[in-house]
Structures are given as C-alpha cells and as structure tokens.
Amino acid sequence: MLNDFKVETIVRYRDETYRVRDNGAIYREKKAEKRKRPLDCIWTFGKENRTHPYLTISNERVHRIVAMAFHGPPPTEKHVVDHIDTNCRNNRPDNLRWLTRLENSLKNPITKAKIEYLCGSIDAFLENPSIINSFELSPSYTWMRSVTPEEAKNCKDRMNLRVFSPTTKKRTGSKPNSINYRRFYENKIFKPLNKFDAGFGREPGLDISKTLWCATYMFDVNYFPLCPDTFNGDRLNSYFEKLSKGKIFCYSSYSGSSYKVHESRMRIIEESIILLCKKSDGMFLVVGVELNKKNNWFIHYPLSSPELFERAQKTYSKMHNVPVKEFYNLAYKVVYK
Secondary structure (H helix, E strand, C coil): CCCCCCCEEEEEECCEEEEEECCCCEEECCCCCCCCCCCECCEECCECCCCCCCCEECCEEHHHHHHHHHHCCCCCCCEEEEECCCCCCCCCHHHEEEEEHHHHHHHCHHHHHHHHHHHCCHHHHHHCHHHHHHCCCCHHHHHHHHCCHHHHHHHHHHHHHHHCCCCCCCCCCCCCCHHHHHHHHCCCCCCCCCCCCCCCCCCCCEEECCCCCEEEECCCCCECCCCCCCCCCCHHHHHHCCCCCCCEEEECCCCCCEEEEEEEEEECCCCEEEEEEEECCCCEEEEEEEECCCCCCEEEEEEECCCCHHHHHHHHHHHHHCCHHHHHHHHHHHHHC
C-alpha cells in the first residue's frame, strides 16, 4: 500500500523535509551533516500514539504534514486539519482540509449537541458567540469564549457554502442538502436549560422559560418575546426599552393566554422592572422582573392579579416601592391565595 500512489511531492515542516505521497505516506529526509535517525529515509503511514487517535512520526502528526504538502500552510494559526470522513487514520489529501477550530468542532456531534443545549441552536451561537459567556463550561469547552463575531460569521458563511456546494451528493427523494441545512442552520426556538446549568439553585417554583435569558417563578407562561437576545451595555435597560405599550410581553404555548404591556417602570436602585399587563381575556397582572446578579438572567414574578382596572393601577403603583426580596412571597400568594 505504501507504493500505491499517483502523486509525490516535497514539503518543509518544522525544520524537516518530507516527501509525501497522495496515499498519505510520508518519508522524512535525513538532515545534512547529521546522524541518520531510526525513522529517516523510510516510507511510513505513521505510528499509533497512546495519547490520541492520530498517526505520528516522532510525535509529529502525519495529517498536518500531508495537509501542508497538498493544501499549503494553514490560512491562520486557528486552523486545524479536518478528516472529512472522521477517520483519523485516513490521511489521504482528498480526505483532509483546513478548518478553523470552531468549524471543526461543529462537526463533532458531542460539541454540536453541547452548543445546541446551551444556546438553543448552532445558528443562535454563530449569530452571537458571546451568548456562551454566561454559562459554566468544562475546561475542554472554554476556548469557545474566545470566538469573535467575525470568526463566527465567517464560519457560518463557509459552512453554508459547503452545505450548498453543487459537488455535494443529493439525497434520493429530497431536495439537495435540505436535511444538512436544517441540521446546522435552522432557527430553532430556544431549548429550556436545566435551571442548575443556568446558575440557579434549588428554589422550588423557579424554572427556565423557552426564551433565552428568561426564568420564571410561580409563573405559568413560557415565552417572553420582548426580551433581547443580545445586549449593548445595561442589560436591564435593554429589556426595558423593548416594553412598548400594547406589545405582547409574555404568553403560554400551553394555555394560549398572553399578556400585553399596559405600563412599565424601571427601578434603578432595586435593579428591577415593574409592569402592569393586560391579559387576553381582559384580566390584569402586575409583574416584577428581577435581574439576577449571579448569572444575568431575568426572573419574572406574578406579583398581583387584580380583576378591575382601578384596582390594578393602585396595586401597580404600590409595587414601585416593594423590595425585590419580597417578590418571591408575593408570587407565591398570587398562585396559592
């Protein structure tokens, strides 16, 4: 198999000269005026390594040498060699390509699932990579905090081109690449996290909504469409600026009920927002929104549910002076009164 090749070329890699064949075999030249080493002047596919699945020669990874020989140097220092068929020992040039670490990681089903779990979708992460900064990450994923918006956009553009490449094989009975496109770029509704993963404790009644950055306490709604998914500066003010009168503040996909903003006020000292909302059936609800200092999530509390408008306005005004620490007790009373 070593001699089963069509093309052979020469490349310099880390102060060494290699002859490289298009079957993935390499031959390290002896250094001039140096003693011949055991692996010099021998054609080889490389040796197994106990610490990783790649083939090596004197601790140098063969796939990088082959990629350098047939595809040139990496475009940037952040680029790594991707094995297209996921077989780490298939080092033929047509199975190798330079990808950024981000692009390569998105091919990994475990990493991809982790990003989808935290961010809701791959597309959500690529649109705003800073979204990952609010989550606790294991050491193997902390590198994702350094992904810049430009890198994420370039990654999305390049992956998009590959997904729709005319050279990609079509699936029988379906539109070309439609499944792959949905898999990587569908704008999915945010998947609720386990509240512990989001940085909350074991408080009964507190849970994650289906809108990113939004949690609820004793609240039966699960979407908050006015909550921004990106923030410029003050997070609480960014949310408050979206609370225009007449817009839907929250709704439940289970009951079909929704609440529209009637009035809202931001409390700077208490770092919270008080809203008077009108339900789709004509009822009123006073809502408190707290910015959690530990994880920067918004916790939404139903503080009062008066039936008449006059009563609702009085309660809404009264709530302006209620400390945030009382929100839990008030929400509990609304549900179990």
